[in-house]
Amino acid sequence: MVTDVIDAVADFAIDRQAIWDVLIEPQTYPRLFPGIGQCEPLDTVDAHPTLNMRVGGNGVETRVVRVQLHITRPGEGFELPLPRTRQLRDGAAARRHRAHPHIRHLLQGRPVHPLLTRLPNSAVVAWTLDGLRRVADLIQGAPTALIVNAEDSRMKLGAGVVRQMVSSGVVRTYRPDVGLRQIGGLAKWGFSLGGGYAAAAAHSPQRAAVVDDRYSSTFDQLHARSNALAGAFTALGFGPGTSVGLLCRNHTGMVECMVAAGKSGADAVLLNTGLPACQIEEIVQRHRLAAVFADSEFEPLLHHLPAGVARFTSDDAPPDPGRTTIEDLIAMRQDPPRKTPRPGRLVVLTSGTSGTPKGARRPHPKGFGTVAALLSRIPFGTNETMFIPAPLFHTWGLGALQMSTAVRATVLLGDHFDAEDCLRRIAEHKVTALVVVPIMVNRILDLPSHVRDRYDLSSLRIVASCGAPLDGATVLRFLETFGEILYNVYGSTEVSWASIADSADLRVSPTTAGRPPLGTKLAVLGPDRRPVPVGATGRIFVGNHMLFDGYTDATPPDEADGMLDTGDIGYLDASGKLFVAGRDDEMIISGGENVFPRAVEEALSHLPQVSEVAVVGVPDHEFGQRLAAFVVRRPGSGLDSDMVRNYIRHRVSRFSVPRDVTFLEALLRNQTGKILKRTLIAPA
Known part of the structure; x- marks a missing residue:
């Protein structure tokens, strides 16, 4: 059982300032320390930055812990106290060119998580030292952002395919x-x-x-x-x-x-x-x-x-x-x-x-590898009743249809999507699996609760979404409303699937794209086409046996070590989950800083007054480029431009604060629900 004071000491031949810069960055912790799924800055009047940390995972209940960042000795020591009840104190003593991080955990009153009281000191020390090693890897550029789920082992892949086929009843x-x-x-x-x-x-x-x-x-x-x-x-x-x-x-x-x-x-x-x-x-x-x-x-x-x-x-x-x-x-x-x-x-x-x-x-x-890959992350079973409102001309709807034949599912199809009609069909046909694109998830959640309550949805055990990012606020709302039945699939027309997040992943890390399925190789690569460190941002490459056979009318994307470039930028965290920062062609350079619109979109999605939001880059005379936000307000909302900018200012870097905020009645989308951002740039 853990004691009140635990010391963890590590010795790295790294400049002290480099370690300091990483350790006081709040996003270091969810990226490099397993069990911390999200770290969200809060807008408070306190003198110290306040953060909400989501803690949990691996079968452990997820909790939100509020901590503050107190710098006790600039460049040498800081604390992450949990106000009045408990704290995690970090200190670092160093000499020139060599750093000795000395982490001391002080648990006062209730611990960060109930699990901690049942752990031996050695487990807490091991967790801390593993995180510090990842900090060192990040600073030194170790090529660790690579995950292979049986793609490089025919024997392991074959065994996994057989196991999935037999356990699901497909064969x-x-x-x-x-x-x-x-x-x-x-x-x-x-x-x-x-x-x-x-x-x-x-x-x-x-x-x-x-x-x-x-x-x-x-x-x-x-x-x-x-x-x-x-x-x-x-x-x-x-x-x-x-x-x-x-x-x-x-x-x-x-x-x-x-x-x-x-x-x-x-x-x-x-x-x-x-x-x-x-x-x-x-x-x-x-x-x-x-x-x-x-x-x-x-x-x-x-x-x-x-x-x-x-x-x-x-x-x-x-x-x-x-x-x-x-x-x-x-x-x-x-x-x-x-x-x-x-x-x-x-x-x-x-x-x-x-x-x-x-x-x-x-x-x-x-x-059977294709079927086994999806079954390894989404528990489709034989004789499902599967409703596919996602368009069949889209890769995701088509993939679900192909999957349905393998598990001998009855497939429901509808000419048009209507949120309430979707719930009616689920109740009437006892639908067990729903295949959607993200805008459909949002439309269902936008229904008043008394409308949703009219329909018996107890048969539904899988809601699988793909085609565009699901923002974290939507994920949490869905999990609270419908329970642990949500699956977020990340992929593209070119690579099919790349990763899949189940509800356990999403509960602790609402913005994650998940983990690679069976038979998939996933890497985050730098400009030299070598893997970057875990926690570092780079281009996402994917390899599996369902990579597309090329464009009929265009040059194929870049390839590296049998993997295709998705065109997306992201990173892998310490527990092997993928996070997508945004499209490479959406990134802007503002005042010399790389800025992604998605971080701002994620932050604004948590505002209760915001129904929909899109952020794009526009030219700027002073900084080269800047962000512009387009917001759809919920009915009766008094949200204005200054409120949007002030909210964002406390949550992202100053280069990410949109100077232009435009309020629209709706955002133009294509048939799969993706926002047509190119139509927004001219009005900005």
Whole structure:
């Protein structure tokens, strides 16, 4: 059991001032000392800086501890007291070019965390010395910001995949004939959507596969209908070497088109339903699409397509009597094609938030590794009821659909997202897993509590979000409202997944992007393409077996040691969690300082008067660049520009305080909920 006074002494050949500068920086502690998940400056009238530290993790209850930073001897000693009850005192004595940090923990009254009373002194000393070693690594530039989750070991990866497949029930069957039929479907169509639905039809033919606002299809029906549609594709000449476009909302017809294209060998380009007609025309020509399958509501966007591009209606409301629909093609009863050299690929467009969307060829999953990777961090089980309001043309919605075939989930799809209707569907269908983008999480939380209370959500055990950052304030609100069911996925069209944060990670570190799943290699690299130290900021690189097959119309991102550059800046903490500071192209240099808008957005998200916020860089005559904030106030809020600036001034560096604060009715977003920041720069 821990005693009242504990000494920890370490000796490093490092300049004293360098250690001092790191130890008095509050963000050092959550980055380099495990168990401290967040350190938030508070705006108080106290003479000493006051911090809220989130402490917990690894199965230990998370608590918020308030501490103050007292510098007792500048350059030599400081204290982090917990007012009136307990304190953590740090002191450092040093001589020239060599530092001897001497940390003394004084526990007065109640300890920082109940766990501390049960620990031996040696555990506290070890924790302290490990943190100090990371401080030394940070100062000396040790290449430690690299995590490999079985990616470099085939044996370890294979064992992990088998364990996940068996424990989840994905490959479990008590009938050899059923197992052989599953393998047969995968052998013919590969680990594509077509192969997934064929295997699911062999195992559970009468189970509902897809349910939308108009239809409900079993796995057997969807497999048979997509076979007939694939036969029609082949008869029309849409096979290997050709591409078709899909401009659809989430419904069964879109799923059938994607599966049929894959079975015929044709590539399917998934068009964003929020694109204007001119960009659709450009993409059709750039990808040389032979045909476009579109919902009737998007017919006006197709008026200027070249005459040689065939058009089909993907829902049941053709714009004119002569237009061929998916049902017409299925009614042709064409035999499905024989096994193609390779299944057709799915081409996903990048979000285009900073320019014209690029086409990214998505690889087919390579064996069960893809399924095992997601299952290693998100506990999807067989026979889930999965609601996917996230767009299927987006990597995340598409990935969830692919996952659903492996676990034989019933998938609910809806044409449009409405927060209350989402809760109604969850209650009505006893949904167990909800797949969303962050704006949907915010819209659900914005519902009045009496509206949320109308619906029984007890069946829901997974809410998985991806596509944009979830701010810390939203994470904490969600966990308090709905419990420990939130999962935050960080990835991109190019790298698929990079890391996943479960609720335990988010409870102690609300802004974390999580940890790499099975079969993933993650590193934070410096300009020399070598790993930076844990806690240091650099470019995030990711390696896994689902890296994209390249752009159809652009130069691929940088590569290092088999990993792709995500274009994001971030860091790894001492417990192996990833944190994303922002996009590399969003960083500005203000007065010689590197400044990221996301830190300001995170801080403002905690203001109860703020509904939405976006921060961008704009030119500045004096400093080169400065930040400008665009804020959507909650109804009845009296928030003004001075209040915003004063709030931020006490929480971030002075170069991060936005000089311009503009209040808007709403922020323009794309179809996946990402804020279109480029539209904000001109008004600023």
